[in-house]
Structures are given as C-alpha cells and as structure tokens.
Amino acid sequence: MTEAVDAAAAATNQDPRVGLRAVAALRRLVERLEALQVDIAREHGWSWEEIGKALGVSKQAVHKKHGRRR
Amino acid sequence: MFERFTRGARQVVVRGQEEARSFGHSWVGTEHLLLGVLAQPDARGVSALIDLGVTLDTGRAALMQIVGRAGLGDSDAAALRTLGIDLDDVRHRVEAAFGPGALDHPPRRRPPQWLRLRRARCEPAYRPGHLPFMPRAKRALERSRREAVDFGDRHIGVEHILLGLLDPKGNTAVDLLRHLGADTRALRARVLDRVGRAA
Numbered sequence: 446m447t448e449a450v451d452a453a454a455a456a457t458n459q460d461p462r463v464g465l466r467a468v469a470a471l472r473r474l475v476e477r478l479e480a481l482q483v484d485i486a487r488e489h490g491w492s493w494e495e496i497g498k499a500l501g502v503s504k505q506a507v508h509k510k511h512g513r514r515r
Numbered sequence: 516m517f518e519r520f521t522r523g524a525r526q527v528v529v530r531g532q533e534e535a536r537s538f539g540h541s542w543v544g545t546e547h548l549l550l551g552v553l554a555q556p557d558a559r560g561v562s563a564l565i566d567l568g569v570t571l572d573t574g575r576a577a578l579m580q581i582v583g584r585a586g587l588g589d590s591d592a593a594a595l596r597t598l599g600i601d602l603d604d605v606r607h608r609v610e611a612a613f614g615p616g617a618l619d620h621p622p623r624r625r626p627p628q629w630l631r632l633r634r635a636r637c638e639p640a641y642r643p644g645h646l647p648f649m650p651r652a653k654r655a656l657e658r659s660r661r662e663a664v665d666f667g668d669r670h671i672g673v674e675h676i677l678l679g680l681l682d683p684k685g686n687t688a689v690d691l692l693r694h695l696g697a698d699t700r701a702l703r704a705r706v707l708d709r710v711g712r713a714a
Contacts, residue, residue, distance in 0.1 A: 467597045467598050470587070470591035474602070477618055
C-alpha cells in the first residue's frame, strides 16, 4: 500500500506526461466499467432515470451515451 | 470488392476479423489486416517483414501495446500502476463477478427483434458476427487493388494487400510497424524486391 502511495505521489509530482497518461488510462478504465455496469443495470430492468441518479447525471445524459450501444 | 482476391488475400481479411475479435475490438482496422498478412509468413513478399523481426507474435504484442485489448493495453496498465491501481487485479475482480472477458469484451446487447428482422430482410448479407471495416482499412484494400493494377496483375494477392497497408498518409498498421522499428518506405522497396519488381 505504501508503495502504491509512493507511486501516486511520484506520479502527481513528476513529468506531466506521466500524470496525463495515467489520467487517460484511468478514464478508459472508468468508461469500460461504466458501460459494463449500465448494461447490467438495464438487464436487471433499471430505468434510465434510476441509472442516471446512481451515476449522478441526468437520465437524458445517460441514455444519450449508452442508449444506442449494442 | 473481393471478387479478384486470391484465396490468400481472402484469408487475410477473414483472419483480420478473427484477430480483431480476439482483441475484443469491434472494428477491423489496418492493424488487424496486417496481422492477417503476418499469419501467412510463406505468402509472396511477407518474408520481407519476417526478416525484420515483424512476425505474428511480435505484431500482436505491439498491437497490445499501442491499441490494447478493447482500449486497455499494457501501456494503460503501466500508467494505472503509477496511481497504485493494478489493472490485472481490477480485471480479475470484474471477471470474478461477471464472467471471463467482462472488462475487455463489452457485453453485446442483443438487438431487439424488430431490428433483427429488418436487417435480415434489408441486408441479406448482414451477419451479426461481421465487424465493420474502418475507413483506413477500406482505403488500404482500395490501395491494394491499385497496386495490382499498376503491376498489371489480374488478381489481388497478399503482397498487394501488404503494399496497400504501407500507406504514406499513415494508419495504425504503419504505426505498428514503426513501433517494431520497421521503416515503411524501406519496407516497400524490400517487398517489391521480394516479389521481383523494381522499386
């Protein structure tokens, strides 16, 4: 854990290229996890409104982003 | 488009689709077609790549690094490690909950029945497993057709596809080759040399 904290501290202080790359990777990971969870919620019969509420965005936003995905 | 393709050239396209799918990608790009070419090391002109150390294995590894599996590759894993996030651990947890490949292969929702029926009616050739070609992959195939015409060849073979992929305007296959240290202009000359054409 301390190792991870050290690494995080290093990344936040270091070369912006390293930090920005980490942010980009994190964003991709978040996108994948969001897509996965939204699909599962839909399979469980959740409405777009409920999903939006859980994600902290409007139902329109979540539907626009995930509604057409297959 | 594919009528004049040789059996080997068709195999490149089929293999490209398979490679794309194995990476969890939802498209066929020039990078996947290049892997399709590399899957036929004995085809005309391909030895020029093999000699430079560009093989199916090194090609796949390079693709993993530059594009990654469904957007999350080795370089993403390295970047996330700097934040103390172990991507393999995340993948492991997600797969434990939702099954193998859950993180890398977005679960494809089955299209509604009306859409499936309409597709079946309007597009007889539509197959659910068929991945679309990216514009630059289409461009590469068009370039390969022109290469064949320029050589006065009646058929489009693996060597023409390979030359078509070496697009001076750039594409992911070119990026992948550069990543492996291959200079695409020099490579074109070598391929032409192997197939017995002057550069």
